[in-house]
Amino acid sequence: TALFAGQIDENVVAVPEKIALNRKRVLIVEDNPSMLKMLTEHLKSWGCKSSGASGPDEALLFLRESVLSEECYDLILTDFEMPGMNGFELTCEIRKIEGFEKLPIILLTSAETIGDGKTCKGLGIQGYLHRQGSRRYHFQLLQLKE
Numbered sequence: 697t698a699l700f701a702g703q704i705d706e707n708v709v710a711v712p713e714k715i716a717l718n719r720k721r722v723l724i725v726e727d728n729p730s731m732l733k734m735l736t737e738h739l740k741s742w743g744c745k746s747s748g749a750s751g752p753d754e755a756l757l758f759l760r761e762s763v764l765s766e767e768c769y770d771l772i773l774t775d776f777e778m779p780g781m782n783g784f785e786l787t788c789e790i791r792k793i794e795g796f797e798k799l800p801i802i803l804l805t806s807a808e809t810i811g812d813g814k815t816c817k818g819l820g821i822q823g824y825l826h827r828q829g830s831r832r833y834h835f836q837l838l839q840l841k842e
Contacts, residue, residue, distance in 0.1 A: 718743030721767065721768070755774070772800070
C-alpha cells in the first residue's frame with residue numbers, strides 16, 4: 697500500500713491500515729547528523745529499532761550486511777537530497793539487491809515537485825514525507841500496512 701504526503705498526483709493516493717510500529721527495524725539514510733539524531737530519537741520513542749546510515753553508500757553496505765546476519769530491515773526512511781546519489785537513485789540500487797525488491801521505502805523531502813508522487817510510485821517507493829511535518833504527523837503516516 698502506498699502513502700504519499702505533500703504534493704500528490706492523481707491515482708497515487710492510498711490510505712494504509714494503522715499498525716503498531718513497535719519493534720520494526722528501520723534504516724534511516726540521512727547525511728545531516730542533527731536530522732539523523734532527531735529521526736532516531738523519534739523512531740525509538742515509537743518503539744522502533746533503528747540504524748543510521750550517513751549516506752547512500754553506507755546504507756547499501758548496511759543492507760547487504762543485514763542479509764548475512766539475517767536481521768533484515770522492515771522499512772527504509774531516506775533523505776532525498778544527498779551527496780553522490782539522490783533518494784530515487786538509492787531506491788534503484790536497493791531494488792537491485794536480492795530480497796529488497798519490495799522493502800518499504802519512505803522518502804524524506806523538504807520540497808516536492810509536481811510529478812514526485814508518480815515517480816515514487818514507479819520506483820516502488822511507498823511514500824514521501826515532508827520534513828516540515830510535525831512529529832505526530834510523521835508518526836501517523838509511518839504506520840504502514842504489512
